[in-house]
Amino acid sequence: MSTYHAPVADMRFVLFDVLGAEAQFQRLGFADATRDVLDAVLDEAAxxxxxxxxxxNAVGDREGCRLDQASGRVTTPTGFKxxxxxxxxxxxxxxxSPAEFGGQGLPHAAGVPLKEMIDASNLAWGNFPxxxxxxxxxxxxxxxxxQQEVFLKPLVEGRWTGTMCLTEPHCGSDLGLLKTRAEPNGDGSYSITGTKIFITAGEHDFTDNIVHLVLARLPDAPAGSKGISLFVVPRERVGQDGSxxxxxxxxxxxxxxxxxxxxxxxxxxxxxxxxxxLIGQPHKGLMAMFTMMNTARLAVGLQGLGLxxxxxxxxxxxxxxRLQMRALSGAKFPDKPADPIIVxxxxxxxxxxxxxxxxGGRVMGYDAALQxxxxxxxxxxxxxxxADVLVGFLTPIVKACLTEWGVECTYQALQCFGGHGYIAEHGMEQLSRDARITTLYEGTTGIQALDLLGRKIMQLQGAGLRIFLAQVMSFCDAHANDAAVAEFIAPLREKAAQWQQLTLQVGKRAAxxxxxxxxxSYDYLMYSGYVVLAYWWARSVAAANASAQxxxxxxxxxxxxxxxxxxxLPRTLAHAAAMESGVAGLPELSVDVA
Known part of the structure; x- marks a missing residue:
């Protein structure tokens, strides 16, 4: 069985040494988010x-959830409740969450280490909150x-849990195709009819009520995505007075x-x-949905990081x-029958x-939360x-890259075990299986890539990219004569300049x-992620050198x-070459059935 030890020391380094979170929190008005409080949160979360x-974690994987068909109720694995x-x-x-709704009022970034720890320790359980x-x-x-009084406060307290009911059998990412209907009842409520699939935590035994947030169409809704509204639908009916x-x-x-x-x-x-x-205005459900979606996408990125x-x-x-063979340069542990494979x-x-x-991914994810x-x-x-523009720009990069790297890291880690990684005893195969979903839900990697290049770069004219590149250049200028990071400055400048040039080239061809x-889009996204990570590694070295570590x-x-x-970082060369090959490098495939 795999074990887990929360990397509290590195989390503290990222928050306080690299990002200067304590000073930022005080500047933003979070008077209670002091170093002492945050240290206590980290220790207790660990x-x-x-x-x-x-x-x-292994219990949940072995037992799974069980549905009683007669009642429609779900029982979660032993110990989960x-x-x-x-x-x-x-x-x-x-x-x-804000204190006015019953929360503790700490900043969003202060909760990110807890989220990473939960995902690393038990991803399946973590999907419920x-x-x-x-x-x-x-x-x-x-x-x-x-609605905030009746539904939000119990959610913040944890007495109830919530869901996002978006996907339907015939529509995945293309929500303009959804068919779920909402008929007005004449008393301010609506009758919601339809089927939603892939609903995480849609039913369970944790709480007495579950608050479903459901996308549906009103009778007068226009076609497509502009005709979608958002509704709150509790498992147990609740009146507007809370009854x-x-x-x-x-x-x-x-x-x-x-x-x-x-x-x-x-x-x-x-x-x-x-x-x-109805939540918000009629036919404006996508706006409210993206409030959920952007938060969830950053959170899923942390799932990849935790795994x-x-x-x-x-x-x-x-x-x-593990002892296997001798080091090629000679025995490192001659008193043992073989050397440990780490040599x-x-x-x-x-x-x-x-x-x-x-x-590096930890800094990238935590910085997005701070933004x-x-x-x-x-x-x-x-x-x-x-900061809002920067969050929009970084969200698809964080979500896609941290989850793609999650698949890669669980693969590489399992590979270190050899055949022992493939069997269930060590728990590595579970981590690999669990990691795979993170690249799919809350928008696949392909969807994130289209969001980044199609919307954040093309439609919004690269506003977020310009902000981020300005940060990179400012860092490079400030540390041009810093011996601790000198070796990283020139390649970082080069990649940032190439990033700009590739963006212009793709934009010109897309016109x-x-x-x-x-x-x-995919290669652009991965290229972007590797350059972003290079920036954070250079900053991490500078921060470590200036710290009391x-x-x-x-x-x-x-x-x-x-x-x-x-x-x-040289992986960017392959992604750049793929981008430069253009659509001509993707021959059409027949849609006819053989």
Whole structure:
């Protein structure tokens, strides 16, 4: 079975040394988010995830969730419900929600380490509170006052959980095709009818009520995505005054049988005239949905990060213990029958690849969360707007790259185990299976790529890219004569300039043929991610050098950065070549059935 130890030391380094989070939080008005408070949150989160959630990871995978067809109710794996009760009792459910809704009012970025720990310790369990957070965001920004009182406060307290009911059997990412209907009842409520699939935490035994946020069409809705509205539909009916109204006409029809995350209830949900209430304006549901979606996409990126870190931890432990053959340069441990496999260069390559992607990815993910706080709370309107643009630009990069790297890292870590990684005993194959979903839900990697290149670059004229490149250039200028990072400045400048040039080239070709966007989007996204990571590795080395960290820590960051720049950043060359080949490099395939 795989084990997990929360990397609290590196989390502190990222938050406080690299990002200067404590000063940022104070500047943004979070007076209670002091270093002492944040340190206590990290320590207690580590204790909860290591001792409560991590031991249940294999249990959830082995048992899965069970649906009682007669009642339509789902039973979660042994220990999951009790763990959730401890989660709520500890106040974790409302850690970053505003105090006026019953939360603790800490900044969004302060909750990110907790999220990473949960995902690393037990991804399937973590999906239950994850969807509650998305529902909370939508109701907080778009709900009416009575909806916030009736639905939002129980969600923040953790007494209820939430879902996002978007996908239908005939429409995945193309929500303009959805058919779920909403008929007005004449009393301010609506009757919701339709079927939603792939609904995470759609039914379970954690709480007495589940708040479904459902996309549906009103009778007068225009066709396509402009005719979608958002509704709140509780499993147990609730009046506008908060009074209980009995069971609603919403039921789990079946549970999906999945490759991984067996402990997470992935449901087919049937709405048969269920009572619901409109959130926001009619036909403006996509706006509210993207409030949920953007938060969820950053959160899923952290899932990839958490799984990568757990996989790396176990691969490191095994590689230090497993004895196989002798080092090519001669025995390193002559008193043993063989050397530990960590002495072999190819094993080090796999471990260092994971380490570089995990530690660099942690800074990338945490910074995006900090930008969310700045976008909402900065005292200056211009700064808030710039941070909001930057969040929009970074979201597809963080979501796609951290999850793609999650698949890569769980693969590389399993490979370190050899055949022992393929069997269930060590838990590595579960991590690989669980990681695979992260590149799919909340928008596949292809969808993230189209969002980045098609919308954030082409439609919005690269506003976020310009902001980010300005940060890169500012850092390079400030550290041009800094011996600690001198070796990274020139290649970082070069990649940033090439990024700009490639963007212009793709844009020029796309003006003549829109298919050029689709042909370049994946490689553009991955290229972007590797350059973003290069920037954060250079900043990490600079921050470590300027910190009070031990010299061994500083040396470790520099050595890993060197590995990243030498061994991983050159992947951009292949992505650049693929982009430059254009749509001509993608011959058409016949749509006819053979």
């Amino acid at each position: 204790r909860f995830t290591e001792t409560v959630l991590a031991p249940l 009790q763990a959730y009760a401890q989660f709520v009792e500890g106040g974790w459910a409302g850690l970053t 994850l969807l509650s957070h998305g529902a909370t965001e939508a109701l907080m920004h778009h709900g009416e006052a009575w 209980a109204g009995g069971a609603n006409a919403v039921r789990c029809g079946s549970l999906e049988h999945k490759m991984g995350i067996h402990g997470s209830a992935t449901c087919v949900m049937n709405f048969d005239g269920a009572q619901g209430y 990568s870190d757990r996989a790396l931890q176990n691969a490191l432990r095994y590689s230090r213990e 072999h260069p190819d094993v080090r390559r796999m471990l260092l690849t994971c380490k570089a992607l995990v530690e 969310v706080d700045i976008a909402h709370h900065a005292p200056d309107a211009a700064e808030r707007e710039q 003549a043929n829109p298919d050029e966007v689709g042909a370049a 031990p010299q061994t820590f500083k040396d470790d960051k520099r050595d890993t950065a060197r590995f990243y720049f030498a061994r991983i």
